[in-house]
Amino acid sequence: MRLEKFRGIIPAFYACYDDQGDISEARTNALCDYLYEKKVNGVYVGGSSGECIYQNLDERKAVLSYVANRLKGKMTLIAHVGAPSTRDSIELAKHAAALGYDALSAIPPIYFKLPDSSVYKYWNEIIEATPLDFIIYNIPQTTGYTLTTSLFEKLLANPKVIGVKNSSMPTMDIERFKRVGGDNVVVFNGPDEQYVAGRIMGADGGIGGTYAAMPELFLQANEFFLQGKFEEAKRIQSHINDIIIALCSLNGSMYAVIKEVLNRRGVNIGSVRGPLEGISNEDMGRIDNIITMIDEATQQFCK
Numbered sequence: 001m002r003l004e005k006f007r008g009i010i011p012a013f014y015a016c017y018d019d020q021g022d023i024s025e026a027r028t029n030a031l032c033d034y035l036y037e038k039k040v041n042g043v044y045v046g047g048s049s050g051e052c053i054y055q056n057l058d059e060r061k062a063v064l065s066y067v068a069n070r071l072k073g074k075m076t077l078i079a080h081v082g083a084p085s086t087r088d089s090i091e092l093a094k095h096a097a098a099l100g101y102d103a104l105s106a107i108p109p110i111y112f113k114l115p116d117s118s119v120y121k122y123w124n125e126i127i128e129a130t131p132l133d134f135i136i137y138n139i140p141q142t143t144g145y146t147l148t149t150s151l152f153e154k155l156l157a158n159p160k161v162i163g164v165k166n167s168s169m170p171t172m173d174i175e176r177f178k179r180v181g182g183d184n185v186v187v188f189n190g191p192d193e194q195y196v197a198g199r200i201m202g203a204d205g206g207i208g209g210t211y212a213a214m215p216e217l218f219l220q221a222n223e224f225f226l227q228g229k230f231e232e233a234k235r236i237q238s239h240i241n242d243i244i245i246a247l248c249s250l251n252g253s254m255y256a257v258i259k260e261v262l263n264r265r266g267v268n269i270g271s272v273r274g275p276l277e278g279i280s281n282e283d284m285g286r287i288d289n290i291i292t293m294i295d296e297a298t299q300q301f302c303k
């Protein structure tokens, strides 16, 4: 029951900037409203897709506040509070708890390669700082740190640890984490390119960086999965993967491309922060093709 609200399709929330590149409350609200209308199950705020790594503490706190003010009580809210220092992570965690977020989440420590003992201590200090539930974020391809099942099991001894968002590529990792935690934990599929496979291997839902670019497709793939219509789910996944490959094929960062897709749908959330690259004039001419791919797949599969 307590974990029910963490199932389904949870888009990773994007950084919403004004034309000067500063955090924009109005544009954050616009993205909140868009996702609410699409009926997604929740949002994951301030993670990779939220460009957290390029924002200072005050900016990250502001984003957490704006989203909570707009969406609290309307969907599940997860705050990503991982920051380079434990101290900053705890400050963000306390801020999110005061705002009424449903759960916290954090990547492992970045930059220095630290032993498991330090990673364990880092996560635990965040967990102990608030009464909120906690979701571990395993994303080895960006952090260089791989969560083992044994550390996961050790962390689960704390009842506030309710699951893991697993972004490693082997779907077997999802199966192993689920095996360790059983029905008492939620495992989120990370790689959007294998959402359906992740569900079949035991994921309870997903948190993804491309969901907000095509929410209907992920919601429908999830629906087909729940209905046992695996052929249909697999066919949507193939279209999703064509679209993700297209989103990643331009010169600008995938997030810049997604933001331009949203802009052409009437949701202007600005561009990305350096060192991520914005989109070039050449890219601009290719956005409509991607929108067509999304729209055609949506028409084909979603009622």
Ligand SMILES: CC(=O)N[C@H](C=O)[C@@H](O)[C@H](O)[C@H](O)CO
Pocket (backbone or CB within 6 Å): 048, 139, 141, 142, 166, 167, 189, 190, 191, 192, 193, 207, 208, 209, 210, 244
């Ligand atoms: C490495 C990475 O950023 N993974 C994200 C989260 O798990 C995914 O949602 C990707 O954004 C998505 O699968 C597109 O490659």
Ligand SMILES: CC(=O)C(=O)O
Pocket (backbone or CB within 6 Å): 012, 013, 044, 046, 047, 048, 049, 050, 207, 208, 209
């Ligand atoms: C899921 C994802 O992309 C994020 O951490 O924001």
